Amino acid sequence: MQKGEMYVGWSTKDDVRKRGGSGGLVTSMLAAALEKKFVDAVVVLKKINEFEAVPIITSDVNEVLNSAGSLHSVPSNFAKLIANRNLKVALPAKGCDVRGIIEQGKRNAINLDNTFIVGLNCGGSMHPVVTREMLEVMYKIKPEDVHGEEIEKGKLIFETKDGKEHAITIDELEEKGYGRRESCRYCTIKVPNNSDIACGNWGVTGDLVGKATFVEINSEKGAKLLQNAVDAGYVQVQKPDEKGVAMRAKIKGVMEDLGKKWKGKVFVPIENGRLEYFRKELEHCIDCGACKTVCPTCSCGDVSKCTEYHFRGDAYKMSMYHLVRFLHLADACIGCGQCSDVCPADIPLTRLYRRFANPVQEQLKYEPGMDMQKPPYFEVKLNE
Amino acid sequence: MSAEAVAATTPAKTDGWEPKIVAFCCNWCSYGGADSAGMGRFQQPASTRIIRVMCSGRIDPLHVFNAFLEGADAVLVTGCHIGDCHYVNGNDKTKIKYKYLENVVRELGIEKERLQLNWISASEGERFANFIRDVTAQIKKLGPSPLKPEGVA
Incomplete structure (x- = not known):
């Protein structure tokens, strides 16, 4: 072999x-x-x-x-x-x-x-909490009764303990905001x-x-x-x-x-009020640092540049913590969606990070996690 | 029409308002450029606060964010021309780092005039003075930065 x-x-x-x-x-x-x-x-x-x-x-x-x-x-x-x-x-x-x-x-x-x-x-x-909600709202079955689950031919099928199968197409579920996690869609x-x-x-x-x-x-x-x-x-x-x-x-x-196609649908360019959009989304941040802890590309450890800016009590219009994260993830974000999953304040962080990562990774022709190529910054060679 | 002429024909957003511009200058080139601008008596607005760094490669994007959050209306990143770096390839690194920074700042919705990169050597006093004059005129037209904290002029 x-x-x-x-x-x-x-x-x-x-x-x-x-x-x-x-x-x-x-x-x-x-x-x-x-x-x-x-x-x-x-x-x-x-x-x-x-x-x-x-x-x-x-x-x-x-x-x-x-x-x-x-x-x-x-x-x-x-x-x-x-x-x-x-x-x-x-x-x-x-x-x-x-x-x-x-x-x-x-x-x-x-x-x-x-x-x-x-x-x-x-x-x-799929997110477990969203899935439970979806079962009750869309399938009208109790999450506790579910015995097995399968994806087949674009349909999400749940089997209940009494042996019945309940199927709804994934497209329909996603239209209603359920189904796969957003990062999985694009x-x-x-x-x-x-x-x-x-x-x-x-x-x-x-x-x-x-x-x-x-x-x-x-x-x-x-x-x-x-x-x-x-x-x-x-x-x-x-x-x-x-x-x-x-x-x-x-x-x-x-x-x-x-x-x-989903990528185009999710990342519609914001013409005006971009700063306001980001400020509004980040307004609820409680500085817990969970997004950094869970991030699979972050390797800074407990003492890191971004967490230095937690609880600073400043009058800044935007959290420095997030600005550092935006920048660090611009060339590192792999779009796994974990940050959105763990955020206790339900901030759609992956979507925010990808907004910065998409143009940078496209411009620098660098896709993180696909091979051993180092980030562009480390590729600067000494002249002669 | 030059930037000055544009600024002269359009009324400024706030009368008598002077922008605050933070300029990061490399010790070996643009800081010298600022010096020779003074020695050559090239007129420039008093809107700039120069921060000297040993190399433009030293400028952490955090410094730029911090400047914006503390109330700077524009941040200038200046260094030696490519190939002239005192530390061989410091400004090559600046160039790549700036690409990230630029994208993040643009994506945040901050006007592109508010963050600028320029290579200025120690002998280019006139170029430095013109650069500051142009940027000041552009920023005057734009008005105060949206990231400026409450109560900061």
């Missing part, structure tokens, strides 16, 4: 295959890596219910196998979790997770040689080719649909990881058919175009 190759694979453990999102390949691959001492630890989400899960770093194979199954309404971002820990670790990651991990790698907080990133195709995730990294190995159900055809995972190997590390799982007997793979490869590329293209 080597870089650039594609496979369709599934778990050899029937239980995992049944519970897993699509064939349980990722779960089994992670378990195999742990079993064969390929890595010291694996990061997985420990499910509490359909809307809650806690990320854990574990060395227990059973814990990994138990984590099988997808959770669309638990947005996670593992970059900060494994930063500054010096672990040899394998972890599943969405596009934005991967970008965060690579950015932490650039900042020397994560050793990328020791990190095996299993990328997951991601069409978007995200254009649907297949994480910046990870070591990209996995997902797009491109699986025939009777394997729902029972297998399509895999693209993006690096030597990824090839080793998959080979290890196959050798250990955890995973079975076969070559994909041409139809599947074409279908995957098509879905990817459609999703990315949709993301671009």
Whole structure:
């Protein structure tokens, strides 16, 4: 196996295959890596219910196998979790997770040689609180009754404990302000080719649909990881058919175009009163610093330039804290949406940060988290 | 029509109001440029407060934000011409840093005249005086900065 190759694979453990999102390949691959001492630890989400899960770093194979199954309404971002820990670790990651991990790698907080990133195709995730509200308002079912959830053919389907299925199209949900998180709507990294190995159900055809995972190997590390799982007997793979490869590329293209369309819809240029807009949005800020703590590209630590400006008691018209964050994120923001998620004052921070990041990243032709290219400022060379 | 002529034909927003301009000057070039403007007796408005830094690369975008928040109507970033830096490539770094800063300041909705970058060498006294004169005229037309705190003139 080597870089650039594609496979369709599934778990050899029937239980995992049944519970897993699509064939349980990722779960089994992670378990195999742990079993064969390929890595010291694996990061997985420990499910509490359909809307809650806690990320854990574990060395227990059973814990990994138990984590099988997808959770669309638990947005996670593992970059900060494994930063500054010096672990040899394998972890599943969405596009934005991967970008965060690579950015932490650039900042020397994560050793990328020791990190095996299993990328997951991601069409978007949902905020748990919004999802609960959506269930009551749109689906007219109690969140406690939900037994399972699936996204299929543009529809979000919830299965209740009595076995009934409730489906509404995602477009309709998003029109009403529910559905995916805003940052997911305009995200254009649907297949994480910046990870070591990209996995997902797009491109699986025939009777394997729902029972297998399509895999693209993006690096030597990824090839080793998959080979290890196959050798250990955890995973079975076969070559994909041409139809599947074409279908995957098509879905990817459609999703990315949709993301671009959303981008245009969300970031309508503000002609007049831009300063007032930002001041109004930031008015409710309580200076808690949660957006910085959670930010996967920030690596400053507890004592940093921006937090120096908390509680200054000045008469400034705008918070210096936010100005520093705007500037620092102009070339670093990966648009993961975590800052908006954690903000206790419900400030749409990701949208604000992206307003500054979009023009800068476009102008400097720099996309953070996609490769190991350093930010433009560090590329200034000595003359001669 | 030069900036001065424009300023002369349009009435100023506030009569008798003098803008406050903060100019960051590099010790080796533009600070010398300000000196030679004085020595050459080139007239310029007394609207500028010069802050000397050892290199334009030293100018942290925070300094610029702070100047705005403390009530500056315009902030000027000046340094040596590209290739002339006393510290080899300090101004190359300024150039990139300024791109970020410029974008953030523009996106915030602050007029583009309020933040300007200019390369001025130590011998270009006239250029320095003209620059200050132009900026002062532009800012007079724009009026006080929207970021100026309450009660600051």
